[in-house]
Amino acid sequence: MxxxxxxxxxxxxxxxxxxxxxxxxxxxxxxxxVAKGADISWVTEQEKAGIKFYDASGTSQDLYKILKSKGMNAIRLRVWVNPADGYCNAQDVLLKAQRAKDNGMDLMIDFHYSDTWADPGKQTKPAAWKNYNFTDLKAAVYDHTFSVLTQLKNKGIKAKWVQIGNETNNGMLWEDGKASVNMKNFAELINEGYKAVKAVDTDSKVIVHLSNGYDNSLFRWMFDGLKANSAKWDVIGMSLYPSATDWEQKNTACLTNMQDMVSRYGSEIMICEVGMPASEAQACQSFIKDLLSKVKSLPQNKGLGVFYWEPQSYNSWKSYKLGAFDDTGKPSVALNAFMN
CATH class of the missing domain: 1.10.287 (Helix Hairpins)
Structure with a gap:
């Protein structure tokens, strides 16, 4: 205030x-x-496995409350269509989203349109959609998006931002939606997601998300292609995973790219994922603080925020070593960047 x-x-x-x-x-x-948030999609699986989280004094505490105490005001959750173990399906997402609402935190929903991880190296169709023709595939994107968001809405939970695809550097739902093969198909899939989001809540902002936020040529290729094929989006999303030795160069390049995306397309910008090795917590703090400053500096307040990817991972949970908690289960100094 x-x-x-x-x-x-x-x-x-x-x-x-x-x-x-x-x-x-x-x-x-x-x-x-400004959104200062975290993707904590693993939290229910971690809690089921007996993983606990601790505040600075070593007291066991709910993860959402710990993150909020570190200045975070938003949560990002991935959605899979029919995951084998049930985690990140609609029901699991609803439980985690309710906790975000109960803690007064904004929500980003990240649709992967897969039964498992979708990223630049793989965009595998859900098993149930495997034999769909393209018309049916578009309908499935719309229906799945509409269904999940409606379930949230019926619980009074608002998705402030919605990703149509995750790190879609070469489109999604391969091979039909592979951008390098058929950009028009990818644009049509994006538009089905866009229409579904707006049908549930016209205020929700639609994100198209790519990795390597420092790679301007990638972003120009993708968004020039989508624009030429009449795709609709509100926000350009980026991932950024630098090292302790190159984060300054990557942040500088990312700023140049963000500025270009604003001027070239008039888009808002969200840094949807960041991370750095947990062993480099001090450098990570400097990285995030600097990146937040650069996001805030974008013209016309087009910079929307920064999300850390699975910061609560510690002791190499799932072999992931880019969390921002130490080995005792407490937040590292890296998360102090969100308090400024």
């Missing part, structure tokens, strides 16, 4: 001086206007 009041007073002062608050001087978004 204080930040908003301050920003309003600055705007009034600039207007009195004959300057537009959006013109000669950039007014940066306040902390409570």
């Amino acid at each position: 204080k930040n908003k009041l301050f920003a309003g007073l600055v705007a009034l002062a600039l207007t009195a001086c004959g300057k537009s608050p959006k013109g000669d001087m950039q007014i940066y978004p306040t902390d409570d206007e």
